[in-house]
Amino acid sequence: MVDFSLWDIVRNLMLAARWTALLSLIAFVGGGLLGMGLLVARIAKLPGAERGVQVFVEVFQGTPLLMQLFLSYFGLALLGLDVSAWLSASLALTLYSAAFLCEIWRGCVNAVPRGQWEAAASLALSLREQLRHVIGPQALRIAVAPTVGFLVQVVTGTALASVIGFIELTKAGTMISNATFKPFLVYGCVALVYFALCFPISAWSRALERRLNLSKSSLM
Numbered sequence: 001m002v003d004f005s006l007w008d009i010v011r012n013l014m015l016a017a018r019w020t021a022l023l024s025l026i027a028f029v030g031g032g033l034l035g036m037g038l039l040v041a042r043i044a045k046l047p048g049a050e051r052g053v054q055v056f057v058e059v060f061q062g063t064p065l066l067m068q069l070f071l072s073y074f075g076l077a078l079l080g081l082d083v084s085a086w087l088s089a090s091l092a093l094t095l096y097s098a099a100f101l102c103e104i105w106r107g108c109v110n111a112v113p114r115g116q117w118e119a120a121a122s123l124a125l126s127l128r129e130q131l132r133h134v135i136g137p138q139a140l141r142i143a144v145a146p147t148v149g150f151l152v153q154v155v156t157g158t159a160l161a162s163v164i165g166f167i168e169l170t171k172a173g174t175m176i177s178n179a180t181f182k183p184f185l186v187y188g189c190v191a192l193v194y195f196a197l198c199f200p201i202s203a204w205s206r207a208l209e210r211r212l213n214l215s216k217s218s219l220m
Helices: 006-041 049-061 065-078 085-111 114-122 127-164 169-180 183-219
Strands: none
Touching: 006 049, 006 085, 006 127, 006 169, 006 183, 065 085, 065 114, 065 127, 085 127, 114 127, 127 169, 127 183, 169 183
16 A cells, blocks of 8 residues: 555646546547538538438447447557557547537527528528628527536546546546555545536636627627
C-alpha cells in the first residue's frame, strides 16, 4: 500500500483531469464540425446524403460507446495500423459526438417554423444565406440547452476510454485506488473533479440561454 495524502490524491487526479478535458474538447469540437457538415449535407439534399447520414446516425446512436471504443482500438489494429489509445479514443468519441450533435441540431432546425424558410426563400437567399441569417439564429436559441447538455455527457463519457488504456480521470482514480486501498476517498475525489468540470459548463449554458432569450424579447 502506498501512503498518499489527500493532497497527493487530488494533485494526481487534477493532472489526469487535463487529459479528460482535452479529450472532451477534441471530441466535441471535432464532432461538432463533422456533425454540422452532415447536417448541411442533409438539409441541402445532396445525392445519397439523406440516407447516408441517417445510417451513420443510427449506427452510432444504436451501439454502445464502449463497443465503439473497442472497435476503434482493436479494429484498426487488425488493419495493420499502429493506433494509440489516445488516437482511438479521440476518433471514437468524435464520431459518436458527430452522430448525436447532427441529430440534435436537425431537430432544432426543424423546430423553426416552415414560414421562416419560405420567407427566406422569397428573398432569393441561397441556402447558406438562409442558414446564416434566418434559420441559424433562431435554431441557435433552441440548440443551446441540448448541445451543452450533450457536452456534459461527452465529459463524463470519456471515462469509458479507460478500458482501452487511456489514462484519464477515471483510469487515474482506479490506479490510485489500487495503490492506496482507499476507494471511497479516491472515487469521491474523482466525482468532485467531474462535478468541477461539468458544473461551470451547465451554469454557462443557463446564462447564455437567458441572454439569448432576453435579446429575443427585446426584438419583439
